[in-house]
Amino acid sequence: MESTFSSPAEAALQREAGVPGQPTPLADLDRVYELERIVGFVRDLGCQRVALQFPDQLLGDAGAVAARLEETTGSKMFILGDTAYGSCCVDVLGAEQAGAQALVHFGPACLSPPARPLPVAFVLGQRPVSLELCARAFEAQNPDPKAPVVLLSEPACAHALEALATLLRPRYLDLLVSSPAFPLPLGPLSPESEPLERFGRRFPLATGRRLEEYGAFYVGGSETSPDPDLDPDLSRLLLGWAPGQPFSSCCPDTGHTQDEGVRAERLRAQRRYLVERARDARVVGLLAGTLGVAQHREALAHLRNLTQAAGKRSYVLALGRPTPAKLANFPEVDVFVLLACPLGTLAPQPSGGFFRPVLAPCELEAACNPAWPPPGLAPHLTHYADLLPGSPFHVPLPPPESELWDTPDVSLITGELRPPPVWKSSNDPGCSTLTPRPQLELVESSPAALFLSSRSWQGLEPRLGQTPVTEAVSGRRGIAIAYEDEGSS
Secondary structure (H helix, E strand, C coil), rough: CHHHHHHHHHHHHHHCCCCCCCCCHHHHHHCCHHHHHHHHHHHHHHCCCCEEECHHHHHHHHHHHHHHHHHHCCCCCEECCCCCCCCCCCHHHHHHCCCCCCEEEECCCCCECCCCCCCCEEEECCCCCCHHHHHHHHHHCCCCCCCCEEEECCCHHHHHHHHHHHCCCCCCEEEECECCCCCCCCCCCEEEEEEEECCCEEEEECCCCCHHEEEEEEEEECCCCHHHHHCCHHHHHHHHHHCCCCCCEEECCCCEEEHHHHHHHHHHHHHHHHHHHHHHHHHEEEEECCCCEECCCHHHHHHHHHHHHHHCEEECCCCCCCCCCCCCCCCCCCCCEEEHHHHCCCCCCCCCCCCCCCCCCHHHHHHHCCCCCCCCCCCCCCCHHHHHHCCCCCCCCCCCCCCCCCEEEECCCCCCCCCEEEECCCCCCCCCCCCEECCECCCCCCCHHHHHHCCCCCCCCCCCCCCCCCCCCCCEEECCCEEEHHCCC
């Protein structure tokens, strides 16, 4: 019963920790994990207890890295190897349980701001990049030297973008280099020098320029990957990039390039289908997919208000990492919305698939907010913080008397006309509609209750007062393999 709604404790000990990576030679440990920079980070803060967060594929080097850092800094190191939700997010809760004063995150990171203030250092890794092959691939994909292009990369290849730009700038005049959006140092920052921050990256745009004017050249991925759609970082870029601009990717090992336009349109079509499913839904399950990313409480309250304004019923579910077995326990829920970091929201789904579709917060916003721009004009926002008030992308709900709520809407899935939302007549937003019955009983009228009444089996019947009372008797003794009254066989 424990595994129905949560993962049992034994699962953490029995499961395989992903694809084990090759152990890093001790001679390369300092270079791969940038230990010199981490030692300076720990010494500058004067920390005595530091948490080291590793993804599954790097756990083989965790012990050697922790021992090397303890020997060099004299501080106590704690290894965090099993995060509650995703390894790309900073596990602030795990660090606080260990009493850590700082945290070092190794491996791919979404770079989402943590919910609680904690000094964090990121080590993204340094994957080898063939600069000459990538430069020739860039020239083949971008024959016009005046076309504006942005250099993007996966986190492990970010260290090579400046060197690649140095090879290309003598010919290409409008070349922009992105960089990971690491936390900025404390202190005032002038608005003129503040770069644009999107997709977990910073773009040093010139005054008067917009990111929508640029094409993209992405360095990352692998030709041997069985399914390119499993990369959530590239999916985030394809969904959020301007549809009319070219987007190509390049393998850093071989220089093989690929036009990502077809894949981007396929991803957008899948997301538009999920928006239609959300519009048809009557019951929405809000999955708490993170507790360590900033503004997750505000985003949860925003989604609840959004579903209530659209006339839908919402339930908040805290189940840890969502799995098909967990979500199948809620068949009355029509769609689920995963409130997580951008990479966690677009992470690949399990091989078995989910019983109901799992959406991103942006898709629920497009389905429930009639003031949201139509497809093709609205950006696909992968971070829930962009939907909240104060963000330049925030679109407030129209007032109840607005004509937008009465606009006829036809489902593209069922072909039926969707009814307009019906608000509660009571002034108290927390009051529920009550329906009288002939027996003078009052029950709450909700889609979940209607779904339960339509099921042939509704659970164990209590049958109070209809079962005779009997004395308790001794039951069987022993274990299931051999009870005492069965004898030996």
